[in-house]
Amino acid sequence: MKKLLLIVFVLGVLATAPFIYERFSVEQANDTYEVVVPELHLQGFENWGLEEQQVMDHLKNAGVHAFAVEPETIDSLANSLALVYYDKHAFVQEHPDAALEFQNATGFFIAPTEGNDGLFEQTIAAFGPNIQQTTYTNEDGQPLYFIEGGQWQTEKPITYNMERIDQLKSEGFGIVLRISNAVDEYNNDLIDQMAQIRETYGADQVLFTGEKVLGMPKQQPVYNGDDSQKEDELERYTDFFKEQGFSVLQIEFYDQEGFQTYGYELGNRVLRLHSLDLYDNRPPESYIERAARGVKERNMRVLFVNMFDAGKLEAGSLTPEGMLQNSANTIRGIHQAIPDQFEHGKAQPFAEISQPIWAKLATVLAIAALTGLLLLELNKTLAYIGIAGIVLGGAAWAVLDIGLIAKALALFVGMIVPVAAVGQALNVKDKKDLILRYVIAAGLALAGSWIIVVLLYGNEFLVKIDEFRGVKILYVAPIVLIALYLLFKNRSWFGYFKEPVRYYQVVILVVIAAALSYYLMRSGNSASVSGIELQIRAALESLLYVRPRTKEFLIGYPIFIFAMYLVMKGHRLANVLYIGAVIGFMSLVNTFTHLHIPLGLSFLRVVYGLVFGLLIGLALIYVWKLAVKGYKRFLLPRWNR
Template identity: 30%
Template sequence: MSKQKWLWGIVVLLLIIASPGIMMRWNAEQSNNSYEIVIPYDEIQTVNKESDLTMDKILSSLKDAGLTTVSLEPLSLKEMEHQGLISTYNESELAAQLRFTPYKGAVDVNKGGYYISVPEDASYQQLIKDSIQPEEVQIGDESFYFLPSSNHRYDLKTPLGYDKLAMDMINKHDLSLIFKVENATNKVANEKIVKQLLELKDSSAGRLLGSGTEAIGFGQNSGNAMVEKLSKAGYYFYTIESNPLKGEDKIAKSTNYNMIRLHSINVNRETKLKLNASIDRTTRAVKERNIRSIFYHIKTKGNAEKNLAETIDYLTGVQKQMPNHFKSGTPELFDVVAVPTWVTALVLLAGILFTYLMSELVKWMPLRIAAVVFMSALAIGYFLLKSTIFLQAFALIIAVMAPTFAVIKAAKGSTRIASILVQYLKAVGISVIGIVIVIGLLNGNAFMTGFEAFKGVKLVYVVPIAGVLLFVMLELNRIVDQDLKKTLSNTVTLLNRDLKYWHVLLLIVVAGIGLFYISRTGNSGSVSNAELAFRQWLENILYVRPRTKEFLIGFPFFVLALYVMGINRKWGSILLVPGVIGFLSIVNTFTHLHIPVAVSALRTLYSVSLGFVVGLVFILIFKIGYRFISKAIA
């Protein structure tokens, strides 16, 4: 016992000494409190075209409501035609139009390509000339640019460059500018876009948002050089949450993960999304997921002025609901979180000792030693090969074992509330040690921006439940013995017993609870409208809501399990199975490494506190029910 206390003390001491690593992440997250709301320029243009409102009026009203940034896509010939700036004809179309004019035969139909009317504004003329370098053709009094089919570098959809008149309009209203960049099919077009971006770089335009499915330069030999030029010029890139582009991970690594996390709200695709839900989603993304840019789409169907009014309501609603410590403006990059090697080494050592302590659940010493050797091998592998996969494997093992061990170690029943509280805090403490090891290892800008992640989230949901269920079965049947042969004999005896109907019924109930539980995990879990409303109410009051499965299911059942075990250990131990849900869930909360540490810590504090109180209510209900049943039987 004394040896164990010393080992626990060493684990805690190692984690305290290694705490500067986690504090670096904490400070980086807390100091990064600026966010922006972005609206695409083409959707603002649509409102202008479909209403009597001027661009100046629209941009002024949006800025007054809280708009900070406008995104601008590069023009293509197709987009210029869509805006009415030019007209394009292939050789057959133009020849057909000239058929009954004096210029019949002026178009060589055997020479394929596109004839492009010359735009009125000189800046658009220059854009076309600088990019596609067309032939100039005169047909009567009309001038055309000719893009031959033999020009494989450009077609109607190839990006040419950015609209300077649009940029002037955006700058006029003192709004920040994001350039959207897509990956052209050839490097020449990409290089010309990069050249223009380098010329346009200033304090109001320093961010690049990928468009399409590929990052600029993806699949091209000069791709890395393009990104390097843009990065050196002061540009930084966005990453769209849940929608990464091909090649984006390479950009992230080459720029030391200087990326801004962006969340898109598209009411044109999500047609059932209500205004309040959009506002809630925005504030939650900013405060809970390190999102610093919200890309909002104006509705394109229906009355344009009503759509603009709804957008203004959204912007003002976000300003009112966003917590005060977040400021609307230009998003900033995270400070560099470079965890020293010695910090990682101390956390790994703490994890190895923690593994040895947890392995006391296994009575066979060779297996305990093997567990420690395996964890040591992962640690050594990381330092030799510098591969994150070793840290991720190490963290996964800690994450699945910590809640399992916490529940089993603290499974000492009592009918005294003080004793129950001690065991409850012991289980929480063990889980917290596991959490600190996990976030201490998986730390840095790659994890904060979401390019690296904890691997094995589903295992954290399943393995602890299976582990505690196995413990309960062993506890109920007294299978485990210090002697391995005796343990095997007990197991064979259990397997030879007759199966009772109540065994099947219990299995069905457990399976039903399991299916319900799994259906609620992850981002696609099913939740009723009433529960959604309850969740939002909690969030409005508490800043972040505690998880329902923690404070209403897991922790209360664990508290009740300890009480019932004080009366009947076997029956009470069954309640440990739902009881472990609370502990595995708080570990899982911290494995979402793009969520700020402060948010996860506050959420866990709420869950642990409220969960114990609800657990006391469970005990009260149990006492009343127990007395009622006892009297009925008597």
């Protein structure tokens, strides 16, 4: 029975090898990243007296590839003097006789400027019934128009500045189109304009602004619709973007409501974006390090660099020339820090990856066989029940494509594989067997990770539209399971509670307590890290390309090696150390549950951890031998007097 299950497990894993290779190849082929800066920041430097050509030349030489362009708004048109803006207070001061007429009205006034008639007509059309011409004029004799609504109306997108886009393209820059959710039936021509820009200038990347993507319901009083309208709007816009061949940019660490819908509907046309604010009071090295790590380790393909801060200029801490030079130097440093395997240019989406139903079924059989192998150690009937449950649930996922089942299976594998890796080493015969058990444990953990990668397979996981669920459970469950398993296999342990405590037992318990305490402190994204450790991490990354995980090579693996040595020497309670050892293999599996991290990089990280962990474990054995010799030679004789 065990041999049959082992054969099924191995064959099930190997059958999915083409898909591991496919994902690795897709990640390796997508090696182009781009640096994008806001076009508004270009205007910012111009407003502070720098020549436009000077700024663009600096940015081009620094390696900026594209500008993110937003549609014109009342605010931007007023700043560029394409129209004149009056708030209600200023209007009433100029026209006191109108105070009574507009005393209960909420809104503001605009007037056209000479030479911008066409743009002003677009503005009127964009506000529909919310704008009306008044009987009043400004000091230049231009008619005043009243726009009803709050200040949010000044940020409503009106039209893209085609002349500006043409100018930027002529300078050799790409265009990323930014769009907010403030689009309604009156300014919906913007969407057709986006299609025109994509066709004319190749601008096929879209970056949403604000907390909600285009098509989500707006806040009152802008939106008065219901959920059905929300679904219709989202479907309309996602269909449009899909038909036009647009890609959407996903901002890391910033969840925009509704973005997941775009991610699923557009399939592989999602690019990951990491945003950097060069003036949020961090050292320049931190921006360079963050950007390089994002491209290398998290599949970031767009770096959005906020390079201008008017507040710093107003405070006098920087001059415009100094800020421009500093921004250019930082961008240049980012390019230098990113490994040579990546090139700078226009970022492209990952090629589409998918798997047929037979591959899913092969994965299910592998999980069922692994489950059976583990449960056979406990009870034969229980093993049959476990196998049947996995086959039925897995078949439902494979046939009906129920994603929740796939995630549940992935979590299940992540929980049991570390236990299997450690549990197979409860009996160690000699030194060769110790090394063999270590290799087998690593192989089992890697095989389990392989299964998780194939279970959660698709572009939505590659770019973190969707992800592995249950990381917190994965941190704790293997420790609990291995403890229960050890108690089941060593029921005689309960008798030790009646015996006197020995020194080596205290040492073992102290090691376990220290390891678990350190593990709990270091688990999760919010764990604190000392300055010295940050320097060590940076040095390891510089030397090794990617640093191994501390929980693996400093805790889990050395404890595992040491535990197997003590088991080999016949220490009765040495198996207790396996509770700490399971942390290393849990961390190995956890590495591969970060599905947005390139497979090759995760594998390299794991190999480093296994090699260094083995060496440190062997060193720990050597130190233990010295300690035992010292104990027998110096301490034991004194205690026996």
